[in-house]
Amino acid sequence: MKRWLERYPASREHILDMLHDLQDAEPRNYLRPEALRAVAEYLSMPLSDVVSTATFYSMYSLEPRGRHIIRLCESPPCQLMGAESLLDALTDYLRVEVGRTTEDGAFTVETTSCLGVCGVAPAMMIDAEVHGNLTKERMIEAIEAVRRSDD
């Protein structure tokens, strides 16, 4: 963990970058308690302050998540183009609630506010990749493609 942290000067202004890097390095996409403690130590901050900062921002998770994170946009432009029924279809298909992870640990389903790709609404991201002009079929196809690439 230290080698991730030492890429930045030991100054609080770099904490968001440090948290991003530590989370990205973790296969289950979350901040381990040890990671938070390491940041606190490196920046000479109270652990409570590090946790308070991390929990403010929606991109960080303190709980283990799936290997892949599905973020379905629910902002007005996507909502207008049918995101609500897509969310129902998504949670049905993966048999998981929003915010939870599938039993096999493959996918966490999250909703997100605007992804800035409204020209192709409704849209979702799987990890860093954007999928637009979604229909139920295209959404499932994208999920299965990720599943296949995992095997």
Add this chain to the structure above:
Amino acid sequence: MTSGARSPRIVLQNNGVIDPYSLDQAIAVGAYEAMAKIVGEKISPAAVIDIVKASKLRGRGGAGFPTGLKWSFTAAGDPVYIVCNADEGEPGTFKDRLILEGDPHRLIEGIMIAGYAVGARRGYVYIRGEYALSIERMQHAIEAARAAGLLGEDIFDSDFSFDIEIKRGAGAYVCGEETALIESIEGKRGYPRLKPPYPGTVGLWSKPTVVNNVETLANVPPILLNGADWFRSFGTEACPGTKVYTILGHVEKPGLAEAEMGTTLQTIIDEHGGGVKDAKRFKGALIGGAAGAFVCSDCLDKPMDFDGLQEISAVLGSGAILVLSEDASIVDMLDGILTFFQHESCGQCAPGRAGTPALGRILKRIRSGEGRAGDLEQMLRVARTINATALCPLDQSVLLPVESALKHFRGEFEALISG
């Protein structure tokens, strides 16, 4: 174009024309010429501010504050910071992303000129964490500019030294508010500060700081190069120049449009959006994102600029236009907007923390057919109270969608209540 309406490209001039990874191509289309002119002709910082003031450029982040005036209000200090707000999170808005990804050197030059004008040696670009490609391209461009000596010490052999650093957000809409953004750069929770003092006097690390939106800064190099009169030949008297709109929802061709300030909604929909989808009837539009207002067909022929929309109790905001055909339910749309506010309200002030969920609960009740007499008045009372008492513009702006939806489409809500 099917009519005589002009749609000049100022901000998006090079988008799609150049390779955003190539500094040479950017230079071939004029990048850094404005900065070279300032240095070559020894135009003083005060004179740069005067040119921007004379251009009447107004902030494109939503509030429309005169940019030159903001610069002139910035206190002298050591150091002074310039911050580019690229925390674009307003639902339906992605204009800044396309500038970051399509013409990053334009933005770097805009930040440099702003820095020169206010006496900053250091600039920050705060980009929302979800914009991975924007971060990558901007980082690449900054490094290329640095390697070419366009950023760093003694730029163009002058005594002006300047550098830029990227800051990544981590998912918090409220950080688009300038003081929350400053807190976030400092590595804290993105809680907005009480104003005054404004960032121009007490900003980043308590130093004088200018915060400008991406699109605003992208307008600066061409203004310096071509002059204030040239800029004022576009748009309206009070709001010169162009606006980059995102036109979305029930239109044939959703996407991006740069049009002169003062262009009517009808023209934007017809000429840039390809008309209402499936030739349906136009019902209304949500302008300015979730923190924006609903308008009805009465608004179609109104010139859109910061002032023109204010006259009809709407706002231009970030320039997001969500077109709603006869098929759209305003009740459902407002429900989505209130969900957004509940999620993004930062929790610092009580009106935002408790007020936005209260609004959401009433509307959920109405939407499920269990609305009560007096519910609409109650929603307005709650929204007005939030507007009057919330700490920052995020929660204050919830009044806009609530009030405008109930003003123009009240019947839809009443039909559900009287069921």
